[in-house]
Amino acid sequence: MSEFLDIAAEKYHPGLSVDCVIFGFHENELKVLLLKMKHTSKWALPGGFVEKNEHIDLGAIRVLENRTGLKDIFLKQFYVFGDPGRHDHEMDIELFKQSGRDPVKDHWFLQRFITVGYYALIEFSKANPRPDDISDACEWRNIEELPDMILDHGEILEKALDTLRFQINYQPIGHKLLPVKFTMPELQKLYETILGKELDRRNFQRKMLAYGILKDLGERRKGGAHKAPYLYSFDVKKYNAALKIGLKGSW
Amino acid sequence: MSEFLDIAAEKYHPGLSVDCVIFGFHENELKVLLLKMKHTSKWALPGGFVEKNEHIDLGAIRVLENRTGLKDIFLKQFYVFGDPGRHDHEMDIELFKQSGRDPVKDHWFLQRFITVGYYALIEFSKANPRPDDISDACEWRNIEELPDMILDHGEILEKALDTLRFQINYQPIGHKLLPVKFTMPELQKLYETILGKELDRRNFQRKMLAYGILKDLGERRKGGAHKAPYLYSFDVKKYNAALKIGLKGSW
């Protein structure tokens, strides 16, 4: 941390950060990857700073890779948070002190920051969560039971969730959140979790298949109780085409 | 300009600007308010910097008011442009020289900037366009015949237009772009202009009225050739309610 404070002003764009809301889906629950901050009980979104000559999108990609080990991820900018009050000056000074230094006036780190929010959709099982320098844990948290969060990170997360809920209306979701093979009930559960409401099983299937982005694999998932459901996977070509032109109809 | 360069580093947030895409509607044409830059034939979006302790939204509002004299305007953040290559270092140095100064290395103005894009919808006739320090004209330009623009301002404008075209699918548009009283053909023309395609007169009316956000004033607009059309205005309460919850159906 101390070393970071020394080089930060040289290396990073001033007053600018990125924060990532990383969504995953596991055991029929929508999860977010959060960091447990050191020396406090609060949690934070994975975030970081943008290098002086780096595209902001790449800054976000870098953060994502550092926290999950994953590359080539669906990542999308969704909002800029630029309220001057979003900065917790007290906490910054505290962090400064904990690094064994005196808070220097006008230090790069103590200025006001605006942050660009990104959200990512990743396959839960592939991620390898690891904390950063200022956190002592990196864990998946259920979207329904979120912990106390620093600064305006709760608000950022909420806005990301709103965006996701909205995007689901005109873009196909799921390819990045589910394993390669999945059943229709699993896909439906994902939609229900994101939307926060129940959907009719039969109408869901009809509408989903009508998009033409699913491949019926013919196989069934045996082992569970009850009737074995068919397995599907996304037709990547058609899925990507739908991503570009969008889908019709709303959920 | 020279004075600006002196105080900028003290006053403004480093490496951050806002650019506004200001839409207006006049004589059945969609217009954008652009600035003709001094010492070049290129045009630019009205933009500015954000003060150190100012909400970025307020920075955009300030820009808008300075260029148009209007307050209380529909203004919405739509994207952040953070490509390091978007900055034209040559042009900045040129501007520096024109202000009669030597370009100082590491000067606030010469660093890399990211910009937050906002778009605004305003009533054409109420605006009072005026240039800023670095431009010698501020004019409405037809969206169909845009001039050469500096930096990535063409791309920013394009993205704003895409956003507007998309927003029109689920949010009511028009209240801010039309006079208080307007006819159905006028409203339709606005939609057609934004969407860039023709719509069926009768289906348009049916769908629009179904939203329940219009008030039929009973009056007719006389004077023009042909049959006098009815005048409508927006039911502000219902319009605002629709703004929040969104509309169904797509254009």
Place this chain on the structure above:
DNA sequence: TTAAAATGTGTATAGGTGACACAACCTACA
């Protein structure tokens, strides 16, 4: 063997969309 629970498939109805017809109206021009 049977009950419970979940899956696969189908149908009827209502509401919205797109394409189009016809009557009413206003002005301009002969």
Place this chain on the structure above:
DNA sequence: TGTAGGTTGTGTCACCTATACACATTTTAA
């Protein structure tokens, strides 16, 4: 003055989609 041309007001019809619901099939557990 009256007629033509263009525009507006209103209505209809076929089609698609969304919604609500029924019934048969499959699988495990008791």
